[in-house]
Amino acid sequence: MPFRKVPALTVSRLSVYHRALSTLPDEWIISSEEISDLTGYTAAQIRRDLTYFGQFGTPGRGYIVAELRQRIGHILGIDQDWKVALVGIGHLGSALLAYQGFCERGFNIVAAFDNDITKIGKKWEGIVIEDISRLAESAVEKDIQMGILAVPAKAAREAFDLAVAAGIKAILNFAPVRLTPPEGIQLINVDLAAEMERLSFFLARSRS
Amino acid sequence: MPFRKVPALTVSRLSVYHRALSTLPDEWIISSEEISDLTGYTAAQIRRDLTYFGQFGTPGRGYIVAELRQRIGHILGIDQDWKVALVGIGHLGSALLAYQGFCERGFNIVAAFDNDITKIGKKWEGIVIEDISRLAESAVEKDIQMGILAVPAKAAREAFDLAVAAGIKAILNFAPVRLTPPEGIQLINVDLAAEMERLSFFLARSRS
Numbered sequence: 001m002p003f004r005k006v007p008a009l010t011v012s013r014l015s016v017y018h019r020a021l022s023t024l025p026d027e028w029i030i031s032s033e034e035i036s037d038l039t040g041y042t043a044a045q046i047r048r049d050l051t052y053f054g055q056f057g058t059p060g061r062g063y064i065v066a067e068l069r070q071r072i073g074h075i076l077g078i079d080q081d082w083k084v085a086l087v088g089i090g091h092l093g094s095a096l097l098a099y100q101g102f103c104e105r106g107f108n109i110v111a112a113f114d115n116d117i118t119k120i121g122k123k124w125e126g127i128v129i130e131d132i133s134r135l136a137e138s139a140v141e142k143d144i145q146m147g148i149l150a151v152p153a154k155a156a157r158e159a160f161d162l163a164v165a166a167g168i169k170a171i172l173n174f175a176p177v178r179l180t181p182p183e184g185i186q187l188i189n190v191d192l193a194a195e196m197e198r199l200s201f202f203l204a205r206s207r208s
Numbered sequence: 209m210p211f212r213k214v215p216a217l218t219v220s221r222l223s224v225y226h227r228a229l230s231t232l233p234d235e236w237i238i239s240s241e242e243i244s245d246l247t248g249y250t251a252a253q254i255r256r257d258l259t260y261f262g263q264f265g266t267p268g269r270g271y272i273v274a275e276l277r278q279r280i281g282h283i284l285g286i287d288q289d290w291k292v293a294l295v296g297i298g299h300l301g302s303a304l305l306a307y308q309g310f311c312e313r314g315f316n317i318v319a320a321f322d323n324d325i326t327k328i329g330k331k332w333e334g335i336v337i338e339d340i341s342r343l344a345e346s347a348v349e350k351d352i353q354m355g356i357l358a359v360p361a362k363a364a365r366e367a368f369d370l371a372v373a374a375g376i377k378a379i380l381n382f383a384p385v386r387l388t389p390p391e392g393i394q395l396i397n398v399d400l401a402a403e404m405e406r407l408s409f410f411l412a413r414s415r416s
Contacts, residue, residue: 011409015402016384019361040386076405077412095303105401107408146407153227169414170407176224178248186410188403193313194223195396197284199354199378200315201219202394204285206377 010049011076013041017049018072026066034062081106085144085168087159088151089114089129092174092192096150097125110142115155132162139166146170153177160187218257219284221249225257226280234274242270289314293352293376295367296359297322297337300382300400304358305333318350323363340367344374354378361385368395 020038024030032043039046050056053075057063073079084102086093086109096102097109113132114120120131130138138144147163149156149171156175163171170186173179176194181187228246232238240251247254258264261283265271281287292310294301294317304310305317321340322328328339338346346352355371357364357379364383371379378394381387384402389395 006409008406011406012399012402014409015399015405016361016386018405019384019401023362040388075409075412077408078405080412082404082408082411091306091308095307098299098306099303099400100299101401102404105404107401107404145411146404153224154231170411172403172407176227178224180248184414186407188406190398190400190403191220191223192307192398193227193309193315194220195380195398196290196310196313196315196354197223197226197286198216198219198396199380199394200285200290201214201222201283202285203290203353203378204283204288206392 004052006052010052013039013045013049014072014076016041017046018069018076018078021065021069021072024065026064026069028065029062030065030068031062078106081108082146083108083110083142083144084146084148085109085111085113085135085139085142085163085166086148086150087113087132087135087163088149088155088175089116089119089124090150090152093150094124096148096174097127107146109148111138111144113138132159135162136166139168144168147172149173149175151175212260214260218260221247221253221257222280222284224249225254226277226284226286229273229277229280232273234272234277236273237270238273238276239270286314289316290354291316291318291350291352292354292356293317293319293321293343293347293350293371293374294356294358295321295340295343295371296357296363296383297324297327297332298358298360301358302332304356304382305335315354317356319346319352321346340370343370347374347376352376355380357381357383359383 016039017035032046035046036043084107089112112127112129113135114129115132119129122129147168149159151159153176156177160179164185173189176191179187224247225243240254243254244251292315297320320335320337321343322337323340327337330337355376357367359367361384364385368387372393381397384399387395
């Protein structure tokens with residue numbers, strides 16, 4: 001399959017299609033119109049997204065649920081499990097450790113790190129919190145491929161550099177700071193407080 | 209102040225600037241170059257973002273930290289507290305209830321709702337979980353202005369409609385489904401599993 005540049009939004013929508021398909025029986029045949037009903041995206045958008053990855057289904061007949069789900073799962077890389085390191089076990093980090101939505105999708109948090117000596121060695125959700133200085137060593141031992149950073153802004157750059165030095169190539173960052181990833185490293189930023197502040201900005205502005 | 213259309217990314221960056229300023233003493237004077245060092249955004253970007261909201265600081269001298277923080281806080285609407293309803297107390301909802309990052313920024317989750325009768329009436333993080341059918345009533349009683357949806361995809365549209373019917377005008381949706389907000393409703397989608405899947409897509413693709 002030739003590698004075409006795939007828009008980030010297409011990848012995000014594939015995730016949504018995959019989860020919609022996961023609610024249906026394997027042997028069903030489904031049209032893009034029916035996937036549209038399930039997801040809210042238009043049938044044309046769904047067909048366009050799938051064309052990036054070759055031929056799917058039978059024109060005019062639809063897709064076999066199990067087959068489409070399996071192929072999208074393979075494209076997303078979720079037909080395998082991934083080992084994830086969580087860095088920063090504060091309020092958000094603890095919540096993320098307890099959140100089972102990652103695990104359900106094959107993202108297993110297998111190691112947790114902090115620099116607070118009162119936390120190191122403690123067990124949380126079945127995982128012993130390690131000293132951040134052990135990240136590189138532990139990443140090799142545990143074959144860790146992904147990192148989640150849930151550290152304060154001022155610690156984010158150091159944590160990011162440590163994760164990259166540990167050979168982790170895909171990082172989800174929750175710290176409210178802009179990090180510049182080197183070539184070959186995939187970085188995605190999620191800023192929950194900023195999302196809430198986009199809402200309060202809207203509310204404050206709409207009544208002033 | 210005339211209302212110019214403000215890009216969503218400008219609003220997100222204002223959040224980042226505000227949090228960077230919150231780490232500094234009130235009386236300090238700071239330049240856009242120094243804010244750049246703290247946040248990773250360029251000084252030109254920072255100045256451009258601020259121009260949407262009038263005159264800040266003294267040209268060539270910089271900004272007084274307390275003043276800039278206060279003004280950005282006012283623009284973002286976080287110089288006041290907001291009352292938030294959380295709908296859906298599954299894995300993610302429970303984690304969000306325990307997460308104190310919202311509360312620290314003035315977003316107080318004051319009510320929680322579910323449709324699972326085994327959860328209704330139970331207390332979690334000091335909040336009694338109410339029946340989702342009580343949303344409208346409770347929103348009025350508790351003066352709720354914002355909603356967070358942490359329900360499964362198949363329940364998202366109904367939960368969204370109930371929140372809108374309850375007079376909630378700003379909603380953060382964690383369910384992996386596309387919702388179409390009516391006029392005057394601000395909807396922001398956050399899909400954590402999809403973000404992880406953008407990472408695994410990258411990893412799977414880069415080694416195939």
